[in-house]
Structure formats: structure tokens, C-alpha cells
Amino acid sequence: MANNKFLNKKDLAKNKEKNVEKTSDERLYWRAGNMLYPLPVVMVSAVRGDEKPNIITVAWAGTVCSDPAYVSISVRKERFSYDIIKESKEFVINLVTKELVRATDFCGVRSGRDVDKFKEMHLTAIESKYVKAPSIKESPVNIECKVEKIIPLGTHDMFIAKVLGVTVDGKRMDEKGRFELNKSGLVTYSHGEYFELGKKLGKFGFSVSKKKPNRKKQKGGKK
Amino acid sequence: MANNKFLNKKDLAKNKEKNVEKTSDERLYWRAGNMLYPLPVVMVSAVRGDEKPNIITVAWAGTVCSDPAYVSISVRKERFSYDIIKESKEFVINLVTKELVRATDFCGVRSGRDVDKFKEMHLTAIESKYVKAPSIKESPVNIECKVEKIIPLGTHDMFIAKVLGVTVDGKRMDEKGRFELNKSGLVTYSHGEYFELGKKLGKFGFSVSKKKPNRKKQKGGKK
Numbered sequence: 001m002a003n004n005k006f007l008n009k010k011d012l013a014k015n016k017e018k019n020v021e022k023t024s025d026e027r028l029y030w031r032a033g034n035m036l037y038p039l040p041v042v043m044v045s046a047v048r049g050d051e052k053p054n055i056i057t058v059a060w061a062g063t064v065c066s067d068p069a070y071v072s073i074s075v076r077k078e079r080f081s082y083d084i085i086k087e088s089k090e091f092v093i094n095l096v097t098k099e100l101v102r103a104t105d106f107c108g109v110r111s112g113r114d115v116d117k118f119k120e121m122h123l124t125a126i127e128s129k130y131v132k133a134p135s136i137k138e139s140p141v142n143i144e145c146k147v148e149k150i151i152p153l154g155t156h157d158m159f160i161a162k163v164l165g166v167t168v169d170g171k172r173m174d175e176k177g178r179f180e181l182n183k184s185g186l187v188t189y190s191h192g193e194y195f196e197l198g199k200k201l202g203k204f205g206f207s208v209s210k211k212k213p214n215r216k217k218q219k220g221g222k223k
Numbered sequence: 224m225a226n227n228k229f230l231n232k233k234d235l236a237k238n239k240e241k242n243v244e245k246t247s248d249e250r251l252y253w254r255a256g257n258m259l260y261p262l263p264v265v266m267v268s269a270v271r272g273d274e275k276p277n278i279i280t281v282a283w284a285g286t287v288c289s290d291p292a293y294v295s296i297s298v299r300k301e302r303f304s305y306d307i308i309k310e311s312k313e314f315v316i317n318l319v320t321k322e323l324v325r326a327t328d329f330c331g332v333r334s335g336r337d338v339d340k341f342k343e344m345h346l347t348a349i350e351s352k353y354v355k356a357p358s359i360k361e362s363p364v365n366i367e368c369k370v371e372k373i374i375p376l377g378t379h380d381m382f383i384a385k386v387l388g389v390t391v392d393g394k395r396m397d398e399k400g401r402f403e404l405n406k407s408g409l410v411t412y413s414h415g416e417y418f419e420l421g422k423k424l425g426k427f428g429f430s431v432s433k434k435k436p437n438r439k440k441q442k443g444g445k446k
Contacts, residue, residue, distance in 0.1 A: 026393045027365075029352055032292045032386040035364050036316060037404060038411045038420060039263055039285060062262060062285030064297045065376035069255045072295065072381075074287045093259060098424055105430035129252055141258050142250075149374070151383070153288035158295075160374070160381075163255040170249045181260060181414045188261045188411045189427075190420060191404045197261060197413060198421025201321055204412075207328035 041189035043094040043107055044073055045125070046133045048084040053125050053134045055117045056081035057108030059189045060156060061093065069163035071145055074156035080112040085159060089147040090131040094139035097185040101194050103138075104187070130164035140184045142167040264412035266317040266330055267296055268348070269356045271307045276348050276357045278340045279304035280331030282412045283379060284316065292386035294368060297379035303335040308382060312370040313354040317362035320408040324417050326361075327410070353387035363407045365390040 039059045047053040060074035071093060075082045085091050096104045103121035110117065118125050125134035128144050135142035145161035172180050188195050203209075262282045270276040283297035294316060298305045308314050319327045326344035333340065341348050348357035351367050358365035368384035395403050411418050426432075 027349070027390045028393045028396075030389040030391060032388055034286050034289055034292050034386075035318075035366055035389045035391075035404075036263060036265065036284065036286050036294055037318065038261065038409055040259060040261055042259065060286045060288070061259065062287075062295070063257050063259050063283045064285075064295060064381045065283070065379040066257055066299075067378045068376070069257050070376045071259055072285070072287060076289075095258075095260065101424045102430045105425060105428065109428050109431050126250070143258055151372070151374075153291070153293045153383070155290045156288040158287045158383075160376070163257075165255055166253040166258045167250045168253060168258075170251045173251075181258075182416055182418070186261055186413060187424060188420065190409060192427045193405055194424040194427075195405070196421035196424060197411065198419035201324045201410060201417040201419060202328060204415050204417075205328065205332050207325045208332050 035191075038188040038190035038195070041096055041104060041108075041187055041194065042073075043096060043100070043104055043136055043139065044081065044085075044091050045094060045136055046081050046084045046088060046091045048088050051084075052116055053118065054081055054084060054112035055094075055107040055121075055123070055136070056112070057104050059108075064160065070148075070160060071143065071163060072158050072160045074153070074158045076156055082157070085147065086150065086157075088133065090133050091145050091147070091159075091161065092128055092131060092133045092135045093143040093145060094136040095141040095143075095181075096187045097140060098187055098196055099185065100138060101187050105194070129167065135167060140169045140172055140181065140186075258414075261411040261413035261418070264319055264327060264331075264410055264417065265296075266319060266323070266327055266359055266362065267304065267308075267314050268317060268359055269304050269307045269311060269314045271311050274307075275339055276341065277304050277307060277335035278317075278330040278344075278346070278359070279335070280327050282331075287383065293371075293383060294366065294386060295381050295383050297376070297381045299379055305380070308370065309373065309380075311355065313356050314368050314370070314382075314384065315351055315354060315356045315358045316366040316368060317359040318364040318366075318404075319410045320363060321410055321419055322408065323361060324410050328417070352390065358390060363392045363395055363404065363409075 041059045043055050044058050045055050058073045064070045064072045107117050124137035126137045128135045130144045144164045147159050147161045149160040151158040264282045266278050281296045287293045287295045330340050347360035349360045351358045353367045367387045370382050370384045372383040374381040
């Protein structure tokens with residue numbers, strides 16, 4: 001049993017009251033670290049003035065508010081894109097499909113100081129609607145963002161940014177006009193590895209939704 | 224072609240210089256919204272004083288700094304857990320596997336005001352090491368967090384929290400002592416749906432790693 005400041009009688013009694021069990025020996029205690037997975041992995045495009053645009057791959061990224069829509073990305077201060085984003089206060093988040101996973105990995109390990117990532121990875125920079133930073137054409141979704149807050153945390157600064165607009169690939173609409181994002185081969189990043197989306201386990205709310213009767217069966221009955 | 228403030232000659236010339244193409248008609252422009260996917264989906268456990276602990280499911284969650292390790296979760300102010308986390312300044316992030324997806328969905332749509340989620344979903348609250356908030360035993364990873372900043376953004380407030388420690392399920396270690404997180408059936412959330420991790424596409428850095436010769440083949444050669 002690990003050393004636990006709550007292992008006094010009073011607390012144990014309290015825990016029992018609250019149905020909190022003692023931690024079992026099967027649990028291993030690790031030091032603080034990055035173990036929140038799976039995560040998104042996105043290509044972030046940015047540009048400063050008349051320079052060539054650059055791409056940085058980010059997994060420390062997420063949605064942080066629904067309305068207004070806000071996202072955050074965290075970037076190491078040493079990275080080439082750090083100053084570009086800090087000075088331009090803009091970036092575009094480009095979602096990643098399996099066809100883009102090699103380019104995504106490359107843009108995460110190589111520096112824009114040394115290489116033109118658009119050129120090297122054969123990615124097409126297209127103009128964005130609200131920001132000077134270009135969008136990546138090969139990505140199914142481009143999210144144009146305006147930085148509002150920069151929060152220094154340690155190795156990384158967090159850029160909190162307002163979503164100005166979203167551009168999607170029109171070829172990915174189904175016949176009913178729904179955007180088939182989850183059929184586009186999206187990629188997720190988990191504990192050092194990239195994965196495709198796998199088996200679908202349910203829709204949001206499925207645990208409480210009443211089963212709808214199968215109308216066809218009801219109407220037609222058994223033959 | 225959408226109305227674009229950059230569509231003047233000067234900017235087009237600039238874009239051409241930077242190899243930024245004009246946006247094609249195949250792109251659809253949407254208003255600002257939440258389109259950053261896939262995302263993590265985690266059960267966040269929290270407790271206030273001697274009350275029963277509660278669980279809230281959060282997809283607006285992520286890693287925001289490597290060292291020190293920081294995470295963020297965003298919670299609507301109306302949610303039952305909002306005040307609990309704001310007052311206790313603590314929570315535990317519990318990762319989700321496919322066996323937990325129904326409980327995860329339930330904890331996202333039901334309120335702790337009405338139901339004891341631990342009891343209802345047959346989840347086991349175990350004591351955490353650094354915080355009063357319990358961990359969920361059925362989860363492969365529990366991340367204990369201390370809130371340091373609360374940033375109001377709109378519908379959601381973002382809680383930026385330092386990771387104090389990580390607890391993992393000892394039964395998920397392989398024979399070499401590596402933690403097999405990516406074989407535990409982790410779940411990701413994308414555009415309203417839950418998915419298992421699918422096909423592995425590569426390790427971080429694979430795009431630039433030199434192919435290691437297959438030693439067995441080298442030694443044995445062709446038969």
C-alpha cells in the first residue's frame with residue numbers, strides 16, 4: 001500500500017461512508033506526467049508577414065468552450081512556430097486523416113527553420129477566409145483561429161484562441177447534406193502512436209435513449 | 224467563391240508569392256463552431272467536503288503542458304460538478320475504455336443532482352493519493368489534478384490544473400514492464416460519436432526514422 005495521507009482512521013471512516021474503497025495493491029503510483037489519451041493530433045499552419053507559411057504538429061490541442069467556440073493549442077517556446085503565432089496572433093488548425101499521417105508526423109519532428117514543410121510534404125496552402133495564415137487543402141476541416149490569451153505554464157505556453165470560422169471539404173458531404181467527418185479516416189494520437197478511428201461504440205446519449213422500434217419490421221411483420 | 228477580404232490584387236499577388244492558392248469552390252464555409260476532432264472523452268471525479276463524490280464526463284479536455292504536467296478541462300457553469308470543482312479545486316481524470324463507454328455516456332447526460340452515478344453505473348470509488356476526490360477503479364489510468372487557474376470563456380469555464388500524480392492499473396503491464404495503454408481499449412470521441420482506437424498507423428517520429436534492417440532476415444537470408 002502506498003504512503004497515503006488519507007490513511008488515518010477518521011478519513012477511512014469517511015471514505016467508507018462515501019463508499020470509497022481503499023486503494024488496492026494492483027494500482028501503480030507514477031509521478032506526475034502526460035497520460036491523458038487519446039488526444040487529437042492536428043497540423044497548425046501559421047504565417048508571419050511576408051514569410052513563407054509554416055506548419056507545426058500539435059497534440060496538446062483541444063476544444064475549451066462551445067459558445068463562443070474556443071480552442072487551445074500548447075507550443076514549446078523553442079519551436080519555430082512559437083514566435084510566428086505569438087506575433088501574428090493567428091493560426092489555422094487542420095484536421096488529420098490517415099493519408100496525412102506521414103506529413104503530420106514529419107511536421108512534428110522537423111523544424112520550419114530548416115525545411116519548407118508545405119513543399120517537402122506536397123501540401124497545398126490555400127487562402128483562409130478570416131486570417132492570413134493559410135489553410136491546408138488536403139485537410140478535411142480547417143479551423144481559423146484568433147489568439148486571445150497566452151498562458152505560460154512551463155515547457156509550453158498555451159494559446160487560447162477564438163474560432164473565427166470553419167472550412168470543410170465539400171466532397172465529404174453525404175447525399176443528405178451531412179458532413180461525414182467520421183468517415184474521412186481521422187487520426188488520433190495516443191501514448192506515442194497514431195491510430196485510425198476504430199469501431200463505433202455509440203452516439204452521444206445512447207446510454208439513456210429509448211430504443212426506437214424498427215418501423216419496417218413493425219409495418220411488414222414477418223413474411 | 225466566398226466573400227474574402229484578401230481577394231484584392233495585392234494580396235493575391237502576395238499569396239502567389241508564398242505559393243498560397245486561391246480557395247477552391249469545393250470548400251464550404253461554416254460559421255465558427257466545435258469541429259476539432261477526435262477528442263479525448265474522460266470521466267472526471269470530484270467531491271466536496273463530506274458529500275457523495277460525483278462524476279462528470281468531459282470531452283473538452285486535454286494536455287496543455289509537458290513539464291510540469293498540466294491538463295485542462297472545460298465545464299459548463301450550470302453543471303452540478305462545476306461548483307464542486309471550483310470549491311474543492313481538485314479533480315481526478317479517469318481514462319475510458321470500451322467497457323466504460325456506457326457509463327461514460329451516462330455520466331455525460333445525467334446530473335449528479337438526481338442520481339448517484341457511482342452507484343447507478345456500478346463504478347468503484349477508490350481513494351486517490353494526493354486529492355480527496357476519489358479515483359475510478361475500473362479506469363486504467365487516474366490522473367490526480369489540482370486546479371490552478373479558472374478562465375471564463377462563455378458557456379464553459381476552463382480549469383487549468385497541475386497533475387499531482389498518475390495511478391495506473393498494474394494488471395496492464397506487459398512482461399517487459401511496459402504499460403500497455405494502447406491495448407486497453409481506449410475510447411475517443413468524435414463529432415458526436417464514440418470510437419475505439421483502430422488500426423495503428425505509426426509511432427511518433429516514424430516519418431523520419433531510418434528503416435532498421437530486419438536482423439532475422441539478414442542473418443538467415445533466403446532459404
